[in-house]
Amino acid sequence: MSSPPPALRQPRQQRSVATRERLLDCAGHLLAELGVDRLSTNLVAERAGVSPPTLYHYFPDKYALLRVLGERLMAAQNALVPLDALQDEARIAQVLSDHVTLTRASPGGPWVMRMLRAVPQLAQVRLASHRALAAELARAALAQDPAADPARVARQARLCVDLGYAAIELVLDEPELDAAALMHDAARAIRALLQ
Known part of the structure; x- marks a missing residue:
């Protein structure tokens, strides 16, 4: 049995919450367009209009992003x-x-x-x-x-x-x-x- 995934940072400020939600929405749209294999954090960040480090502030990797989605x-x-x-x-x-x-x-x-x-x-x-x-x-x-x-x-x-x-x-x-x-x-x- 695998260990539970690490807890992710939960934003508190309205702007941070909005950024996190935008990242999730963009990941969902890209998932529908590309599928899991072709989806990448760089594509999600680009679609959301943020830098990859901003995405990694909320999600350490693609699977953490997809898990939260x-x-x-x-x-x-x-x-x-x-x-x-x-x-x-x-x-x-x-x-x-x-x-x-x-x-x-x-x-x-x-x-x-x-x-x-x-x-x-x-x-x-x-x-x-x-x-x-x-x-x-x-x-x-x-x-x-x-x-x-x-x-x-x-x-x-x-x-x-x-x-x-x-x-x-x-x-x-x-x-x-x-x-x-x-x-x-x-x-x-x-x-x-x-x-």
Whole structure:
């Protein structure tokens, strides 16, 4: 098991926060244009209009930059999940659709999701995000039914998260599919697990 990545400097001043966000946005756009292999910190710095040392002030290397890009998307996606409203199949389908909309609107969003599955150094970003969301879902479910088996609830919550993520990836990767129907199918499966 690999050690966790080093903590990155968190900017506090508004200008520094804006520079860091611009670097992330440019990295996302370039990721979509070039892919992971051809993406470089120099290209990101050039696109963002900053010097490479400025980029390295925030991100020590390409993979640190991509890790934060992935964490940013995963956090935004997880924030869309209403822990108290997952008993309604239509609501689940809407939440999944909202994830697709958010991901498409995020700089390089679909490519960020692909990268988190395909790049071994970044897979932990996706896994950690899924584990955290599943833990929140399990806590909410156990609060509603304290007599439920915690191991079963945790397992089902984790499966629900991955079912939803797989449906989102499928819609992004196969745009010719009926997205609304697919989201309703996924919602039905998730709802069945939550019952």
